[in-house]
Amino acid sequence: MALDVIIVGGGIVGLATAHRLLEAKPDLQIALFEKENMVSLHQTGNNSGVIHSGLYYKPGSLKAKNCIEGYHQLIEFCDRESIPYELTGKIVVASNHDQRSQLENLFQRGQQNGLEGLMKLSLAEMQEHEPYVTGVEGMWVPQTGIVDYRVVAAKLAEKIQQAGCTIHLNEQVIGITKGISYSIVETIKGVYETKLIINCAGLYSDEVAQLSQREPLDVRIVPFRGEYFKLRKEKEYLVKNLIYPVPDPNFPFLGVHFTRMMRGGVEAGPNAVLAFKKEGYKKMGVDFKELWNTLTWPGFQKVAAKYWETGLGEMYRSFSKEAFTKALQVLIPEIQEQDLVEGGAGVRAQACDRNGGLLDDFSIIEDAKIINILNAPSPAATSSLSIGKTVSEMALTRF
Template sequence: MFDYSIIGGGIVGLSVAYALQQKQPEARIQIIEKESEVACHQTGNNSGVIHSGIYYKPGSFKARFAKAGSESMRKFCLEHDLAIDICGKVIVATEEKELEHLHALYQRGLDNGLHVQLLTKEELVDIEPHVNGIAGIRVPTAGIVNYKQVSETLATLFIRAGGTLTLAEEVRSIKEHHDQVIVQTDQKTYYTQYVINCAGLHSDRIANLAGYHLDMKIIPFRGEYYKLKPEKRYLVNHLIYPVPDPNFPFLGVHFTRMINGEVDAGPNAVLSFKREGYKKTDLNVKDLAETLGYRGFWKIASKYMQKGMEEMRRSYSKKLFVASLQKLIPAVKEDDLIPASSGVRAQGLTVNGELVDDFHIVTGKRSLHVCNAPSPAATAALEIGKEVSKRMERLAQVKVL
C-alpha cells in the first residue's frame, strides 16, 4: 500500500514527488510512468527555457509560479551542479504597430513583479547587433537549462529517499473507494491512499479513468524547429522573441540559445495528429478522431482559421519559415538552418473553444488531477509540486475529519 501514487514521470510528476518527500519524508510514494525512462515527452522535447512570467495574467498560477519557479529552478540547479545559464531575453518590436503591445507587455512585467527594462533601438542593437528592431524589452531573469537532466536528478533523489519509480507500465483503470484507490496498470494492481495525475498529454484521459469528466480536452499542438548551423550562432546573444500577436494564442517563432551551445529557431504551432506526434507523418486514429469529434476544436479552428493555415504552410515551406525568422534577424538564410527535433504541447481546450489559459488542477475524492500544464510548466514545476503537496495535505485532513 502506497500513501501516494503519482501518474506521470515528467518534470511535474517528479517535482510533486520531490515536494511530498520534503514535507512528508516517511510517506510511501510511487511514480508510475508508461515509458521506460522519465521525461520522455513534453519535458524532454522542449526548448529548455527558464521563463520569467512576463506574458501571463497578473495573479494567475502561471505568472506567480513562473516567477517563483525561475528562482527555485536556478537554486535547484546550482545545488545539484546542473548546467544553467541566466542569459536573459529580449522581446523585439520590428514595426510601429507593435509598440503599443510592447508597452502593454512591459507594464504586465512590472505588474508581475519582474525587473524589466525598456530598450530603445540603439540599446537593443548594442546587446543584439543583428536584430532588426525599433524597440524592445530586456528580461534579465530568463535563462536556459536542460530539463531532461533536471528530471533525471529529481528521479535519483526520489529513489534515494525511498520512493518507488515504476517504469514501462501504463495505467488502465483507477477506482476510488472511501478508504483507498485501486490503480490497475497493464501489468499489475496497486493500492494507494491517494492518486495524483501528472500525465501531461494524457491528463484528461487519466482524469476520465478516475471518473472525472472535465469541461476541457487536451489538444496536441506540435512545435517544429530548425537549428542554426554552428558558424551562425554568433547571430544570437540572448533569447530573442517577437512581440506576441494578440490575435493568436502562441508566441510566434523565436531564437533560443540552448544549454549545449546550439541555437534553436522556432517553433511554429500546428495541430498534431497524434498526442505524441513529433513527426509530420505521425498519426493515431483514436487521437485524431477525439480532436476532430470535439466541438471545442471546431470553434477554435474557425476563430483562428487564417492564422492556422499560415502555420500549416510554414510547416511545409522552409522558405516561409525563414521569412518569419528574418523579421527578427534579417541575416538568417535558408542555408543557415538545419532541421531540429519537434515538441508537442498539451493544451487544454474547453468545449466552448477557449484555450485554458492557466494551470488547471482538479480535486477528486482521493485524487488530484493536474489537467493543464503546458509551458511554462517546466519552469514552474517545483512550485507546482509545492502547490499540489499543500492541496494533498488539505485533502487528507478532510478525509480524516
C-alpha cells in the same frame, strides 16, 4: 501494502511533486508510474530549455505565481545540485509600430508581476545585446535563462528514489476505481491500492482523469507540435542569447524565436501546428483514434473556426522552409534559408474546453481521491518545483 500516493506521469511536474511531498513528509509511501522506459521523455525532454521570467502571464494567475516562484526555486535547486544553467537575459522585439502598444502592455505586466530590471530599448540599444536584430522597439528582460530540463528531471528522479519513492517504468495506468478509504489503480502490470492519486500525465492527463469519473470531462487535451530549425554552426554568431517577438495576443503561443541552448547550438522556432497524434513529433505521424477525438471535440471545432487563418499560416510554415525563414527574418534579416538545418520537435499539451477556450492558465482540479493537473504547458518546466509545492500542499491536507 497500500500506498499513500500514486503519481501518474514521470515528466518534470510529476517528479517535482514527488520531491516536494517527500520533503514535507518523508514517511509517505509514494510510487510514480511512467508508461515509457525513462522519465521526462515527452514535453520535458523536448522543450526549448528556457528558464522563463513570468513576463507574459496575467498577474495573480497560477501561471504568474508558479512561474515567478518556480524561477527562484529552480535556480536554487540547480545551485544546490550543481546543475549547469545560465541567466542570459532576453530581448522581446516589436517589429512594427502596431506592436509597440502590445510591447508596452507586456512591460506593464512584467512590472505588475514583480520583475526587476526591465528596460525599454531603441533599435541601437537592442543591437548592443543582439547586433543582428532589427525592429522598431524592444524590451530587455534580465530574469531569463537556459537550462537542460532533462538534467533537472534526472536529478529529481535520483533524489526521490533515494527518499523512498518507487519509480515504475514501462507501466501504463489503464484503470482507476475510487473507493471510500483506498482507490484501485490498475496498470498493464498489476493492481495497486492508494489513498490518493495525482495525475501528472501531460498529453494524456485528460484520459487519465476520465478513468476516474463517469461524467465526460469538460476539457480535452489538444496536441500542438512545435517544430524547430537549428542554425548552422558557422551562423550561430548571429544570435548571442534569446530573441523573442511580441506574441500574438489572440493566440496562446509565443511565436518563432531564437534560443541559445544549454547543450550547445541555437534553435529557431517553434511554430505551432495541430499534431495528428498526441505524441506526433513527425509531420506525417497519425493516430486516427486520437485525431478523431480531437476533430470531433466541440471546443476544438470552435477554436478551428476562430483561428483558421492563423492555423493555416502555421501549417504552411511547417511544410515551407522558405516561409519559416521569412518569419525568422522579421527578427534577423541576415538569416537565409540555407543557414537552417532541421532540428527537433516538441508537442504541447494544450487544454481546450467545450466552449472553444484554449485554457490560458494552469488548471488543477481535485476531489477527495484524485488531483488532476489538467493544463500545464509552458512555463510548466520553469514552474515545476512551485507547481509541485502547490500540489503537495493540496495533497497533504489528506494526511
